[in-house]
Amino acid sequence: MDNKSLLSISSHVVHGYVGNRVMVFPLQYAGWDVDALNTTNYSNHPGYGSFTGSPTTPDSLVEIIEGLKKIHDFRTYDIILTGYATTADVLQAIKDELIKVFQKVGTGKRPRWIVDPILGDNGRLYVSEKVIPVYKDIFSTGYVSLITPNQFEFETLTGVKLESWQDVKEAINEFDQTYKIENIVISSVSIDGQLYCVGYTSSTKKLFSIPIREIPCNFNGCGDLFTALLSNAFYNNNFAITPELISDVVTKLHKILEFSYEDECKKQNHTSTDEPIKLVRDIRVIGAKEFLVRDYTHELLHEVVYL
Amino acid sequence: MKSLLSVQSHVVHGYVGGRAAIFPLQTQGWEVDNINTVNFSNHTGYGSFAGSSLAPEELDSILTQLETKLNVQYKALVSGYIPNADLIRTLSQHLPRLKRDGGYYLLDPVMGDNNYMYVDKSCIKEYQNILLLDDLVDIITPNQFELELLTGLRITCKLTLIQAINKLHQEYNIPYIVITSVSGEIFDSQTNDIFCVVSSSQGCKVFKVPMIKSYFTGVGDLFSALLVDRLEKNDMDLSTSVNQVLTIVSWTLKLTHKSALLAQRAAAKNENAGELVGKINDADTMKYLELRIIQARDYYSYDGPGEFVETDMDRLLD
Numbered sequence: 329m330d331n332k333s334l335l336s337i338s339s340h341v342v343h344g345y346v347g348n349r350v351m352v353f354p355l356q357y358a359g360w361d362v363d364a365l366n367t368t369n370y371s372n373h374p375g376y377g378s379f380t381g382s383p384t385t386p387d388s389l390v391e392i393i394e395g396l397k398k399i400h401d402f403r404t405y406d407i408i409l410t411g412y413a414t415t416a417d418v419l420q421a422i423k424d425e426l427i428k429v430f431q432k433v434g435t436g437k438r439p440r441w442i443v444d445p446i447l448g449d450n451g452r453l454y455v456s457e458k459v460i461p462v463y464k465d466i467f468s469t470g471y472v473s474l475i476t477p478n479q480f481e482f483e484t485l486t487g488v489k490l491e492s493w494q495d496v497k498e499a500i501n502e503f504d505q506t507y508k509i510e511n512i513v514i515s516s517v518s519i520d521g522q523l524y525c526v527g528y529t530s531s532t533k534k535l536f537s538i539p540i541r542e543i544p545c546n547f548n549g550c551g552d553l554f555t556a557l558l559s560n561a562f563y564n565n566n567f568a569i570t571p572e573l574i575s576d577v578v579t580k581l582h583k584i585l586e587f588s589y590e591d592e593c594k595k596q597n598h599t600s601t602d603e604p605i606k607l608v609r610d611i612r613v614i615g616a617k618e619f620l621v622r623d624y625t626h627e628l629l630h631e632v633v634y635l
Numbered sequence: 636m637k638s639l640l641s642v643q644s645h646v647v648h649g650y651v652g653g654r655a656a657i658f659p660l661q662t663q664g665w666e667v668d669n670i671n672t673v674n675f676s677n678h679t680g681y682g683s684f685a686g687s688s689l690a691p692e693e694l695d696s697i698l699t700q701l702e703t704k705l706n707v708q709y710k711a712l713v714s715g716y717i718p719n720a721d722l723i724r725t726l727s728q729h730l731p732r733l734k735r736d737g738g739y740y741l742l743d744p745v746m747g748d749n750n751y752m753y754v755d756k757s758c759i760k761e762y763q764n765i766l767l768l769d770d771l772v773d774i775i776t777p778n779q780f781e782l783e784l785l786t787g788l789r790i791t792c793k794l795t796l797i798q799a800i801n802k803l804h805q806e807y808n809i810p811y812i813v814i815t816s817v818s819g820e821i822f823d824s825q826t827n828d829i830f831c832v833v834s835s836s837q838g839c840k841v842f843k844v845p846m847i848k849s850y851f852t853g854v855g856d857l858f859s860a861l862l863v864d865r866l867e868k869n870d871m872d873l874s875t876s877v878n879q880v881l882t883i884v885s886w887t888l889k890l891t892h893k894s895a896l897l898a899q900r901a902a903a904k905n906e907n908a909g910e911l912v913g914k915i916n917d918a919d920t921m922k923y924l925e926l927r928i929i930q931a932r933d934y935y936s937y938d939g940p941g942e943f944v945e946t947d948m949d950r951l952l953d
Contacts, residue, residue: 331927331929331930335647340645340671342668342669342670342697342701343668343701343705343707353658353661356658356929357661357662357932359929359930359932360929361929363647363648364645364647364654365647366645366671366674369671369674369689369693371696371697371700371701371705372700372701372705376704376705377704378700378704379700380693380696380697380699380700381693381696381697381700382693384674388674388686388687391685391686392647392674392675392676392685392686393676394685395675395676395677395683395684395685395686396647396648396676396677396685398676398683398918399648399676399677399681399683399684399918399921399922400648400677400922612636614636614661614664614665614666615636615664617661617662
């Protein structure tokens, strides 16, 4: 069609900002036509303690994808993004449907497949471990352009605990030899008490890190927003992972999180003598929209380290 | 932040229902919670689609969760396409609680157009029941056909139109009424124009709107969403708000039509491609005519006087 377009396969919640709800608006605001395929229909995310609604079954996902294929050529997407898949069956169904698309591509335009292998965070799985081998199968297909795990997910996928830069290098090398992925971005890795974002490109073997200014608080939906911002930057940067791109994404994310944190403090009438706020359940993507269209490509370049 | 609940359809691809309403509202600073009444691959105008409707029990459990556990407070509620009577009834049972914080409710009673119903007849009674509940509906945006279905009055002339509008004001106590499209015949128009009629305590006004000869979908959904936003910004001044909304919608349609022609020509690689007219149930033309909701982003904040001429209904009666 006449605009950049993207298919995002992730969760839907009626209230709050995780999954597609935290990804679709930032991408739309950056000018994308975003097709949103929902893997859940929940009232809210589980971080609230309870929720209602239901996950989309593998059968109905396949039915919707097949229905969509009748009226729309998936090869015209610039990016296909897969995020939260509730079960191994759901992920397998998505994989099978997308593989059919990539097998048909031939020499024509090919959507870039970005996979956020959503498994868990901070040492805890929040999906069944049966999902892990399905992600590994997906990485072996040769169709994935970029993956965006967090530290826990990359450790789970490689079996290597990341405690030093040597560990990071070895894990990335081994991963690169095992699977056929063009680019890897680890959204955050903690080394010696400092957080870093790590980028790697298989064809050049270039591996680099950029430090992240940490806000000592958890943000639900943060990883999903990171992947959305990265997808837009990846397209704008001719599908190359470079320090400029990571600088832009990491800074945008930080600005949005900082805005959200301050807004949460206001909402709770938080004062400096109170216990610090440890959790922000809803990132303020709407309120922070001005940051989505700013350019931060040079913000952190002086802090880049090649490994 | 001002928050809003939108209850409408979801399609994976294209722009109707929530997909035409939510992004414009978000760009104007609304925190939009959205309940998807259906989850379809695409809108039905393509001739084929897949997916399913929300189960009434699930709507009930989601709304209960929002009200009792999350304690949501909405400044506005919008409902659009709801596929069956059970879902309308379930929503209506929750409306008093959803409105307890004084938010206003825009009901778009989506049932059909041009004498064709695309929901079951049983929906009419459920919408009428909502209207009978005490002062729940603040704004209603039916088209001419939907106005006939709700009031049971056949609209054949200006007088019957006014009778139907008055019935909504008097019997159902609805303060803000917008009949989004009334056919030219009612106003003795010889051209292809349609008319938008608004009625509130400010009186009854008519806007003449030139029609683009094509089939677009999602226009009514975009209209309702923008109207909620404009009414909030204009202190509930209905005719100013509607004029602004008609202006934004007409720019969006022109942009859509222009982009569609370019896209079609690029696809045909032929500068002499024929006139593009969207036809229902024709995927080949439909795919070009999806509203350019994303590209129209900068239109949504329009707060000028509006491009349309407003005429008092009284003057037209002479």
